[in-house]
Amino acid sequence: MYIAIDIGGTNMRIALVDISGGETIVKLESHRVPQDYSIGIEKLSGYISTLSKGQNIQGVGACFPGIIDKNGMVSTANNLPDWAMKPIKETLQERFSVPVKLVHDAQGAAIGEALFGAGKGYDRFVYFIWGTGIGASDVKKIDEKQYFMFSFENGHHIMDWDGKQCNCGQKGCPEAYLGGDMLCEYFGSDMEDISDDDPRWDFVVQKAAQVVLNTLIFHPVDLFIFSGGVINRRPFLLDRIRPIMQQRLEMFPIPEMVLAQKGDQSALFGCAGSFLIDLV
Numbered sequence: 001m002y003i004a005i006d007i008g009g010t011n012m013r014i015a016l017v018d019i020s021g022g023e024t025i026v027k028l029e030s031h032r033v034p035q036d037y038s039i040g041i042e043k044l045s046g047y048i049s050t051l052s053k054g055q056n057i058q059g060v061g062a063c064f065p066g067i068i069d070k071n072g073m074v075s076t077a078n079n080l081p082d083w084a085m086k087p088i089k090e091t092l093q094e095r096f097s098v099p100v101k102l103v104h105d106a107q108g109a110a111i112g113e114a115l116f117g118a119g120k121g122y123d124r125f126v127y128f129i130w131g132t133g134i135g136a137s138d139v140k141k142i143d144e145k146q147y148f149m150f151s152f153e154n155g156h157h158i159m160d161w162d163g164k165q166c167n168c169g170q171k172g173c174p175e176a177y178l179g180g181d182m183l184c185e186y187f188g189s190d191m192e193d194i195s196d197d198d199p200r201w202d203f204v205v206q207k208a209a210q211v212v213l214n215t216l217i218f219h220p221v222d223l224f225i226f227s228g229g230v231i232n233r234r235p236f237l238l239d240r241i242r243p244i245m246q247q248r249l250e251m252f253p254i255p256e257m258v259l260a261q262k263g264d265q266s267a268l269f270g271c272a273g274s275f276l277i278d279l280v
């Protein structure tokens, strides 16, 4: 049994996960994340204690929305700045006397899909996040135990020199057009209020097809797994992106394009699954 922790910018989910023969979330809780690290780590420890009661815990795996250095330390955390450069891993290791792993949130979700979801059985795939932000990981299975994961900023490759201003400071990035908040701005209302046959989606799918196609050119794989708030809420977009790619792409065959099988639980399964593999 493992404890899996998916820390987001506002909420954290803590689960008791069983990956011994199949994979099951036995218990799941959601709490707000305190901005203050000392309060946060105390609360987190309390939640772990409650969930672990009477269980044989083999490890605690956590996903964090920030850059994790090679020693398992959060070096940058834009949404939770007070958690950066704090001994999260060491503290949990000391308190619970079990191995603790800390991974970047997108990598955690990609591990979940690689081991238990849509990526199972594939040697290589691109895990593509399309939510508030856009980003991706190229996931390569070396053998049963070793995986190579390369995350990259395809949401900020410049598609148009004089394009729309992006939050990163550049102009013409995919995220400036397709990020969740940017879509709200484009439609002038929440995406939920827009019907699937609204003609304004045409521009969105043209831009999205361009990003997916360009990502494929640099990462020619057979499978793209999509995840994130925008694509999960509007999966019809995938069906509209495919024909545009078919029309434009000559270099490679169109990859299989699917949604993450474990949905918003990929990261929780990935946190537990991170104990089964080594990232090299």
Ligand SMILES: [Zn+2]
Residues within 6 Å of the ligand: 155, 156, 166, 167, 168, 169, 170, 173, 175, 176
């Ligand atoms: Zn940008």
